[in-house]
Amino acid sequence: MKTLLRLMIYVRPSAGWVFIAVTIMILATIIDLVAPWILREIFDEGIDKRNMAVVLWLTLSLAGIQALKSAGMFVQGYTQELVGQNVVFLLRKELYSHLQRLSFSYYDRAQTGQLMSRMTGDIEAVKNFVGFGAMNLFTGMLTFLGTIIFMMTMQWKVTLISLITIPFILFVLWRFNHKVGPAWSNIREQMGRLTTTLQENIAGIRVVKSFATEKVEQRKFAERNEQNFETNMERAKLEAKAFPLMGFYGGLTFVLMIWIGAIFVARGEMSLGTFMAFQWYTWGIIWPLNMLGWQINIMQQAVKAAPRVFEVLDTPLDIVSPAGGTETAGMKGNVVFDRVTFHFADQDAEKDQPILNDVSFRVKQGEVIGVLGATGSGKSSLIGLLSRFYDVTGGCVWIDGVDVRDYELDGLRSSIGIVPQETFLFSASIRDNIAFGYPEATQEQIENAARKSQIHSFIESMPNGYDTRIGERGVGLSGGQRQRVALARAILMDPPILVLDEATASVDTATESAIHEALLEVMKGRTTFIIAQRLSSIQHADRIIVLERGRLTEQGTHKELNEGNGFFRQLFDKQKQIAHE
Template structure:
């Protein structure tokens, strides 16, 4: 019930249209209830008494009632759809905004396919209930109650006897409602898994083809598809059992009414007009109960889908911008890491080893800091704390002497320009991708950033230059070209702090050298962190930090670390030996 009440709360912004739909629904129900009564009068007062003019007027009245009902149904249908679409619009707007607010820790565990399924199929299921199912339930209830009142008023004996099967229909409905709810819960979950499998396959299609695992992926998808099929068939079995039974009991109600009504007419205890009206009214009892099965189906879909949507909406964000946060307008870029310890949210701090442990160092404004370490040493996590992608478990990260948690969050992240190791580009033009963080940039500024990233000359050879569309995830470019576009994107932001996370890993040695030469000017007066594996990437660093298993084991200049027999010197000698070959 709480779920339904919360869903219906989204109707409030469209309360006027919902009220219009309800009012029209009530009048349409009244018309439905009056029509059989008019039919009774046509038989009993018109045909029986051979009153042709009365027959004509009552027939015209019946036509008028149906015409008014049809016009009302148009208005009701439009109102219902508008209410349902407004609910969809609001839910999707809120969910998308929530997905933008949620922190990295949420996406570390979330499955993209499940989120897509919730944003589309689950919200549509909610809309179907709000825009159609709820009104259908109300229509059925009013029609059933109103019909029973009219029939009892006309002839209570025939009404009570002919409706003896109604409790059996209600029993089937109760059984169906209890069974179909869990079935729809499984279907929603299976649909999410199927969508996840599809999304992962499409996103990784190049890997699939590179390893020739198309058949493996087909089998994986076929298994998911089979599970989805079987789950839907279990639900279909429930419907196949319940609806024919309801139809059988509803048919018995109609047959009982025909038989009993005919007996009463033959005895003179019921008029022919009342008998004809009873035939019409009987459908006013049967169809609401039969439709109730479908409405329960729609309601159960919404009841099982809505919590999946609300689960996302109710997820708290680990990272929030502080109220009255400090502005970053005059940020210079002096960085301090003080006694940093960091665990991911799903780690047990009492048992698990920290990702980062007891990290402390100072960085002056304009200093170029290289961060070295083996895979899993904590390099990327260290930098993630700088932009507050995660918060420290203990200790402080300060910029210009102010804890990063005190800065206005958007401003902080715009002040730290990151060129990530895994470059992501949007399915837009090269111009739009470079200007992604600065949409108002002039063409001159965009070209200047591209030149600094050593990508301008290549762009000018493209069919439409900077307006060339590069395809989803930047598939129209090579890995090195994507990295240089991402580098230009960061340079255009002109941040006081620049982070190059393996930013030249996908380019050849000559291009890497050219980029580093261009970056010398870009890095002037700007605090820069360079995360790298290749020592050639850190040749211009003022200081080098060496991480191992989350601890800072060495720091110093290239010369100082080369003179020690530590990790850096070993790495230096291995790479020197490899290049010599």
């Protein structure tokens, strides 16, 4: 019930259209209830009394109200769809907006396929109930009650006897409702898993083909598909058991009414016109109950789908912009990490080793800092804390003497240009990808950024230049080309802090050297963090910090660290040996 009440919040903006649809439904129901009564008058006052004028007038009246009903049904169908689509629009808008605000911690745990399933199939199930199921349920109940009232006023004895089978239909409906709910819950969950498997396979198709595991992935998908098939067939079995049984009891009601009605007509306790009207009214009893089974089906889909949507909407935002947050205009880029400790949200802070442990260092405006460390040492997490992708577990991160948690969030992230290790480009033109963070940029600014990232010449050589569209995730460009486009994207924003997270890992040594030479100008007066594995990437760093298992173990200039015997010296000797070989 709470779920249904919550859904009504999204119906409220369409209250006017709901009123129109319900009004038309009530009028259509009244027409359905009056039509058999007119049929009775045609037989009793027209045919029985040989009064063809009455027959003609009532027949035309019957045709007229049916035409009026048809016109009303057109408006009703449109308004119902409009209400349903408005609910879908609001739900998807709110869900997408919330997904945009959720932190990295949520996406570390969430499955993309499940989110896609909730954004599409689950919301569509809600629309079907809100737009049609709920209103038709109301119409059915109104028709059922109205029909019984009209029949009771005409011949109450026949009506009561004919309703003997109704409790059996209601019992079948009760059992069906009790069982179909869990069935739809399983179907929604299985569909989410199937979508996840499909999404992962498509996203990782190159890996699949590289390892020739197509058959393995086909078996995995086939298993998910079969589970989805079996779950749907279990639900279909419930429908196959309930609906024919309801149809049987409904048909029994019709037969019983004919038999009892015929007896009453023969006894003179019921007119022929009333008997004919009862044939019509009987459908007003059977149809709503049979349709109730389908409405329960639609309702249970929505009742099981809506919580999956609300589960995402109710996920708390753990990274939010503070009220009255500090503006970033004029940010210089003086950075301080003060005894910073960091655990991921699903880690046990008492048992698990922290990703970063008591890390402290200072960076002055315009300094270029190289960040070295083995895989898993916490290098990327360091930058994640700087941009508030995550919040520190302990300690503080300061920029220009202000805790990053006190900055206006969008302004903070716009002030830190990041070239991530895993480059992502959108299915759009190269120009749009470079200008992603600064859509108002001029063509000259875009080209200037591309030159500094050593990608301008390549773009000019393409058939449509900067208007060339690239495929999803940058398909059509090499790894190095994607990285250089991402680098141009960061340079264009002209941020006071620049982060290069393995930004040249996918380019050859010559291109890397050219990029770094071009970056010398870009990095002037700009605080820059260069996360790297290759020492050649940090040869221009003013200072280098070394992370090992989340701890800052070394920091100093290239020369100072080379004179020691720590991780830096060992990496230097190893890469020097490889170069000589």
